[in-house]
Amino acid sequence: MAMLEVNDLHVSYGAIKAVQGVSFKLDKGEIVALIGSNGAGKSTILRTISGLERAKSGSILLEGTELTKLKAHKIVEQGIAHVPEGRRVFPGLTVTENLRMGANLIKNKAEISAEMEKIFDIFPRLKEREKQQAGTLSGGEQQMLALGRALMTEGKLLMLDEPSMGLAPIIVEEIFEIIKKINAEGTSILLIEQNAFLALNTASHAYVLETGKITMQGSSQELLNDERVKAAYLGA
Amino acid sequence: MAYFFQYLIYGLQLGSVYALLALGYTMVYGIVGMINFAHGDFLMIGALGTYFIARAFEGFQVNSAFPMLIVGIIIIVAMVGTGAIATGVEAIAYRPLRNKPRMIALITAVGVSMFLENFPRALPFIGPNPRSFPTLFRGKSLNVFGATITTTQIIMILLAVITMLLLYLVVNRTKIGSQMRAVSMDKDAASLMGININRVISITFFIGGALAAVSGICYASAYPQVDVYMGSWLGNMSFVSAVLGGIGDIRGAMLGGFILGIAQIFATAINSTFGYAVGFIILIVILLVRPAGIMGKLVVEKV
Numbered sequence: 001m002a003m004l005e006v007n008d009l010h011v012s013y014g015a016i017k018a019v020q021g022v023s024f025k026l027d028k029g030e031i032v033a034l035i036g037s038n039g040a041g042k043s044t045i046l047r048t049i050s051g052l053e054r055a056k057s058g059s060i061l062l063e064g065t066e067l068t069k070l071k072a073h074k075i076v077e078q079g080i081a082h083v084p085e086g087r088r089v090f091p092g093l094t095v096t097e098n099l100r101m102g103a104n105l106i107k108n109k110a111e112i113s114a115e116m117e118k119i120f121d122i123f124p125r126l127k128e129r130e131k132q133q134a135g136t137l138s139g140g141e142q143q144m145l146a147l148g149r150a151l152m153t154e155g156k157l158l159m160l161d162e163p164s165m166g167l168a169p170i171i172v173e174e175i176f177e178i179i180k181k182i183n184a185e186g187t188s189i190l191l192i193e194q195n196a197f198l199a200l201n202t203a204s205h206a207y208v209l210e211t212g213k214i215t216m217q218g219s220s221q222e223l224l225n226d227e228r229v230k231a232a233y234l235g236a
Numbered sequence: 237m238a239y240f241f242q243y244l245i246y247g248l249q250l251g252s253v254y255a256l257l258a259l260g261y262t263m264v265y266g267i268v269g270m271i272n273f274a275h276g277d278f279l280m281i282g283a284l285g286t287y288f289i290a291r292a293f294e295g296f297q298v299n300s301a302f303p304m305l306i307v308g309i310i311i312i313v314a315m316v317g318t319g320a321i322a323t324g325v326e327a328i329a330y331r332p333l334r335n336k337p338r339m340i341a342l343i344t345a346v347g348v349s350m351f352l353e354n355f356p357r358a359l360p361f362i363g364p365n366p367r368s369f370p371t372l373f374r375g376k377s378l379n380v381f382g383a384t385i386t387t388t389q390i391i392m393i394l395l396a397v398i399t400m401l402l403l404y405l406v407v408n409r410t411k412i413g414s415q416m417r418a419v420s421m422d423k424d425a426a427s428l429m430g431i432n433i434n435r436v437i438s439i440t441f442f443i444g445g446a447l448a449a450v451s452g453i454c455y456a457s458a459y460p461q462v463d464v465y466m467g468s469w470l471g472n473m474s475f476v477s478a479v480l481g482g483i484g485d486i487r488g489a490m491l492g493g494f495i496l497g498i499a500q501i502f503a504t505a506i507n508s509t510f511g512y513a514v515g516f517i518i519l520i521v522i523l524l525v526r527p528a529g530i531m532g533k534l535v536v537e538k539v
Contacts, residue, residue, distance in 0.1 A: 076430035088425040104430045
């Protein structure tokens with residue numbers, strides 16, 4: 001069974017059809033990327049999977065469980081961890097408080113501390129900033145915090161919306177190394193990126209999205225060598 | 237000096253009423269981003285409710301006053317009841333409009349306020365006539381620096397202060413409190429953390445309603461007359477308090493409430509009409525000089 005299976009998904013904002021019949025799947029342990037330009041509907045797809053937007057029709061199955069009828073907070077319980085576009089850390093809460101928010105569903109206190117130690121192992125920088133308000137962190141640190149907070153929910157599927165946005169190249173590299181490491185430890189990842197080169201070098205499989213429809217798909221290697229992809233997204 | 241002290245006590249008493257009510261305005265604004273203009277009416281429901289609950293408990297009176305335990309029970313029943321009504325109002329009237337433009341929720345709140353005032357007015361067993369609020373406890377008078385203070389006043393001010401401290405602890409030290417803060421900062425991100433937004437908002441309204449009930453009891457103990465319209469003026473003044481302190485900020489609401497209460501009493505001492513105006517004068521001045529309020533920070537909207 002696929003980890004995630006999206007079938008003929010339609011999402012509209014009023015009269016605007018943002019997503020028109022998108023289907024894709026992601027197997028357990030895989031990194032799959034959705035690439036495409038601004039307004040192609042990438043973020044809308046992620047927001048619909050995690051219940052922030054309602055699907056007009058179509059289905060979203062997480063290991064066979066239908067998600068489209070569930071509320072956002074119930075979808076988190078099913079095992080979806082979503083790092084939203086623009087990071088969206090809680091600016092007035094400290095780093096620790098932000099991480100603890102991710103542990104909302106964990107009842108056991110010892111487990112929360114153990115989980116938090118794990119996050120601090122992955123992101124030593126966050127440990128240094130433990131007591132600092134999240135709003136005062138740098139962009140890269142906020143992205144690390146957003147990732148750490150999502151990991152605290154112990155999801156099976158991690159969805160990343162533009163993790164490289166607005167970050168210096170050296171930080172982007174660091175973050176993507178961590179993303180690969182997280183994946184190597186068994187978490188499946190659905191990645192959205194405008195930086196197609198980066199996305200295709202991270203993911204095993206990718207889908208190209210244009211104005212709400214999937215226009216191309218294949219292994220990352222195939223897409224990297226595809227002339228149309230090169231022309232439109234790789235700037236070659 | 238004796239006068240000064242006397243007025244200060246009256247000011248603190250009125251201030252605690254405003255502060256408790258302002259907390260409800262500020263919490264709802266902080267979390268849902270709307271001004272609940274019906275909030276003053278929760279005070280009325282609390283006070284009027286207490287009147288009926290106290291009448292039901294009349295049999296427990298000793299020397300025409302209630303034993304402390306019974307007073308405690310009456311207050312808690314009134315708090316829970318008013319909290320439940322506030323939660324119901326949110327679920328029925330405000331929740332369906334949550335993602336609509338803010339103006340729609342604002343107008344709805346005005347409508348809810350009218351309903352809450354006029355529906356009980358139309359009920360035969362409540363009606364439009366003012367009733368005299370029962371004495372919950374028999375106060376003793378004390379003489380401090382030439383001013384007269386009753387034990388009722390002291391108890392009411394203490395009750396208000398303790399309630400506020402409890403709220404502060406709940407918001408800053410408990411899990412539900414941190415969930416409330418998270419929801420107030422970013423609703424989408426909060427629901428991605430598995431927080432049930434509707435539940436957090438319901439609890440916020442419940443707490444706001446319960447505080448309004450305490451505020452109504454404090455007010456009616458000082459000015460023992462209750463009717464269905466009593467919440468509207470007090471609601472407006474508390475709204476001014478919340479804006480004065482910085483709307484959305486809990487400490488600001490407390491501070492604003494006490495400042496306005498004290499200012500109003502001193503202004504009334506100078507001229508009784510001026511007492512009514514002082515709240516609005518403060519509102520105008522604060523909007524001109526420091527529109528975000530004393531504790532508030534100006535939010536720069538990102539484009």
